Amino acid sequence: MVTVRAPATSANLGSGFDVFGAALSRPADVVTVEKAAETTIEVTGVGAQYIPEDPEKNTVGAVVEALDAPARIHIDKGVRPASGLGSSAASAAGAAVALNRLYDRGLSREELVPIAAEGEAVVSGVAHADNVAPSILGGFTVTTAEGTRSVDAAIPLVVCLPDVAVSTRDARRVVPETASMEELVETVGNAATLAIGMCRSDPDLVGLGMSDPVVTPERARLITGYDDVRERAFDAGATGVTVSGAGPAVIAACRERDRREVAAGMLDAFAGAGIEARAYQTQIGRGSTVLEE
Numbered sequence: 001m002v003t004v005r006a007p008a009t010s011a012n013l014g015s016g017f018d019v020f021g022a023a024l025s026r027p028a029d030v031v032t033v034e035k036a037a038e039t040t041i042e043v044t045g046v047g048a049q050y051i052p053e054d055p056e057k058n059t060v061g062a063v064v065e066a067l068d069a070p071a072r073i074h075i076d077k078g079v080r081p082a083s084g085l086g087s088s089a090a091s092a093a094g095a096a097v098a099l100n101r102l103y104d105r106g107l108s109r110e111e112l113v114p115i116a117a118e119g120e121a122v123v124s125g126v127a128h129a130d131n132v133a134p135s136i137l138g139g140f141t142v143t144t145a146e147g148t149r150s151v152d153a154a155i156p157l158v159v160c161l162p163d164v165a166v167s168t169r170d171a172r173r174v175v176p177e178t179a180s181m182e183e184l185v186e187t188v189g190n191a192a193t194l195a196i197g198m199c200r201s202d203p204d205l206v207g208l209g210m211s212d213p214v215v216t217p218e219r220a221r222l223i224t225g226y227d228d229v230r231e232r233a234f235d236a237g238a239t240g241v242t243v244s245g246a247g248p249a250v251i252a253a254c255r256e257r258d259r260r261e262v263a264a265g266m267l268d269a270f271a272g273a274g275i276e277a278r279a280y281q282t283q284i285g286r287g288s289t290v291l292e293e
């Protein structure tokens, strides 16, 4: 038996659509696997009632297939589905790390990234790896067709999750098909600023670099209260605010001394829009961790 804690993640970080990702120190899924002749999946925890246990429909089913590793699998969800916090990816990442260990497949963490990404294709139609990469590797990750690079970074964060669901599949429908040269130049500048900020663990640069003129404005329209939440976060000292993943969670970078106030401001703004929300005071954290074997 192998048990793995796989962290929630935030993809895109504004300017890095489908490329940037960050592991969050909390929340997390816990995935336990045991060898079995046939694969079965049991899901408990947050939002378990919305998650299929059929291996054809659960993200971990694709990981089992790819690793040829049938197992009795228990997923204890700490990351709510359809959250923008890489819920579907956390389970796939945890299963990839756990099954690799259980069956002694000997794959490196980097090699497990495309395998776990197969699970994302099951739910969103695209095997995007920007959530599974940080959930497996930890830190700040840059994923391209050439693979994933990661660095550790110490950046305090708030992720504020409203009590509404937005599916990644729906949120991908509003992504513009084209961008102007002006928008491209702005986005490259912001993304580069953010990457330097991560390498220096500098919340000011990371926040500045989160700005995105192309995808985020379209996605923000799907989140009731977004403009107020953003404004209140900045008022409380946030250095940058954007949609987390496909939403509806909103992520803010800040200094540690401001994190509590940023969280309170964001919660208050959602409440003002009539929406219950939960705020996680978190930071960039480590990747999937083996708890027991």
Ligand SMILES: Nc1ncnc2c1ncn2[C@@H]1O[C@H](COP(=O)(O)OP(=O)(O)OP(=O)(O)O)[C@@H](O)[C@H]1O
Residues within 6 Å of the ligand: 011, 050, 051, 052, 057, 058, 059, 060, 075, 080, 081, 082, 083, 084, 085, 086, 087, 088, 089, 091, 092, 123, 124, 131, 166, 167, 168, 169, 244, 245, 246, 247
């Ligand atoms: N193991 C799993 N954990 C969570 N959701 C799953 C899992 N397997 C299948 N799903 C399905 O995936 C969908 C949630 O995935 P989706 O990508 O929309 O949200 P998310 O992972 O929270 O968001 P994001 O990728 O934007 O961070 C739900 O329909 C859920 O039923």
Ligand SMILES: N[C@@H](CCO)C(=O)O
Residues within 6 Å of the ligand: 011, 012, 017, 018, 019, 084, 086, 128, 130, 131, 168, 171, 172, 244, 245, 246
């Ligand atoms: N890059 C993906 C991540 C989803 O979490 C998207 O924004 O659609």
